Amino acid sequence: MESTGLVLVALALGLAVGAGFMTLLHMAEHHGRRAAEVVNPAVPDGVDQVLDALETAGAVVDPSNNVIKASQAAVSMGLVWNRQLVHTELLDLIGQVRRSGEPISENLILSRGPFGDASMRVRVRLARLGTRYVLLLAEDRTEAFRLDEVRRDFVANISHELKTPIAAVGLLAEALNQAADEPLQVRRFATRLTTESGRLSRLTQEIIELSRLQAQDSLTEPEIVNVDAIVAAAVDQSRVTAEAAQVTIALGKKSRAEVSGDERLLVMAVHNLVANAVNYSGDGSRVGVGVRKNAGVVEISVTDQGVGIEEADLDRIFERFFRVDQARSRHTGGTGLGLAIVKHIVQIHGGDIRVWSQPGSGSTFTIRLPEAPYPAPAAIGDTP
Template identity: 50%
Template sequence: MNLDAAVAAAAAIAGVCTGVIAMLAFRWSERDQARPTRSSLHTDAVLPPGVDTVLSVLRSSAVVLDEADAVVKASSAAYALGLVRGGKLAVEPMLQMARDTRRDGEIRQVELDLPRRGTGRGDALAVSARVAPLGSRLVLLLVEDLTEARRIEAVRRDFVANVSHELKTPVGALSLLSEAVMDASDDPEAVTRFAGRMQIEATRLTNLVQELIDLSRVQYDDPLEDSEPVRVDELVAEAVDRCRQSAASKQITMATGGTAELHVWGNRGQLAAALGNLVENAVNYSPARTRVGIAARRVAAPGGDLIEIAVTDQGIGISEKDRERVFERFYRVDPARSRATGGTGLGLSIVKHVAASHGGEVTVWSAEGQGSTFTLRLPEAGAARDRERPSPGDTGDTRDTADEPAGETFADGHLPLPGVRP
């Protein structure tokens, strides 16, 4: 009987202890729920139902703040933009907007320019920030990156400004010249002189319209629909013929070289326009009595051999900041010089689109005062290469001189030409 009593007493004591422990655990849990810890602020449990799903599909960067300005939820894009660091919103103007919205419940929106962090670039990151209340405790911040949109808008403004100017100049000149012809109808010599000027302005206007058409075509047409093996020699010869008169007027020597019997696969018209634009640019931006060289060669590449066509000049060169933008439509390194040479700012943009649509690329090496080398790289036409590969003893070299070391290249890896050095 004493043993049974002892067991009963022990069980009662154990029950009391268990109850006390359970009550303490429940009290501790209630206190934790009433006072959220730092870790609980970063869980999705405090978000209203469905909000996390909505935030995950938004294109904008999203940040949810609680009443203590701690980050409850932030998208990966928000971290990528540098908006959130160390669990806090790192942009003070946005943080102040969130506090004001939490106080009065008003939705706020502002555009800001934020410094780029860790890139070493001086330009700013343009963003649009919108703050709205999310329930009674939280504030939602949505941030949209406007940098690319602003860049496109700047390009559009440049487009309108340049086209307006380029159209206005020849159209205005034609109008004035036509009046001059009418006034000088009794002077045959003056009529002939004015008619010649009218032809020049009409040609300038035609070239601008044609380049606009060419740019539109290469952007939207598929070159593979009308593709064929195209001989690089013929493309080079056509580009040289296109610029022969303008080069002769400046006493510029046109030198061709490299490997013969190369073929690329693509649209002949687009490829001829692209290479012609490169050669024309080289002539237009070269001083008188210099040389422009065009060389082609085969380059081994992991995905198949490439044909590399390099156009080298001894011109004014391009600064480092301009090299990043020379392939943008209507961008000009020197607008005044471009107007003097009749350039529209579309040529290199056309080259870029043609190269990309043919599975290739165009790059530039340049130094101010030392000239430039534009290199067009395109996939080789494999069938044509196998059918017309030169014999082992035939180098196919058509350079003007034979006194250059074999295998010599420029510093940028391009073929040398006689008398043409970047």
């Protein structure tokens, strides 16, 4: 009987020890899994697919602020580098989300990448993802802000440019009324009034034209057009002004080049360059206009012997309302929109425009357009 009791006690102790050992094994396994999760955390189900589908930037951050998953856009924008968030501003917002548990939306100005000097405007939204993670979404709004600034500047510039001729027309009309009994004064004021109204009309027309060009990214119905005919028409529009200023316009030989595009717009672009060359050239000088084909590219060049352009201004001359010489431009009736119009016309034709200039020696503007794939045969009488 006593031996049986000893056996039962031994069995109970064995069971207790075994149970304790199994508990220890279970706890060790549990801690091992937790440690593995910390070292190699898993993204909650579905988040991988969501981030991969995002066009905007997205990232998931763990409690140690390690980025465990990021979309390609987040890397491209420079928000994530080496599995870490680059910007302390984002880490501060993540800390706020963890403390409050509430989503946060902010507009930030951040550097583009860990080593970049360029800045970007970003709209970010952060929220908790489960109990351990924080989800960061970011939208690059730099271009949207830039376009808003361009629109604001454009409206401000238009208001400024329109104010001058409108005020002049009002003053001249008042002067005409007061000088009704003086024929010489009436004729002088009427001439001035005609000049200012013409300037106002040109400015209005160019604003409308530029707005139309900016509203389209490509040509709707391009046709094969003869470049020599375009140049001839553009030069003819400037003949009277050139003769009045004693400026000679010299045309190069016929190129028989053709491009695909809108004839009216191309004539406008070349005419703007020729008119600028004439206006900024001195009396008795020469303006050269030539066309050449070069490896599938048609180049239309306009060269003057005018005042030239300083190197610091070369990057700005295609901006709206920018003038190299404010006084001369107003004297010649320039609106400051001509080169901006040229640039947009060339761009929607799939080309580009280049400029070379030497202060005191003159400038050369070159429009480069893709040549039409099947040039027309030479016409009888064309100069080779």
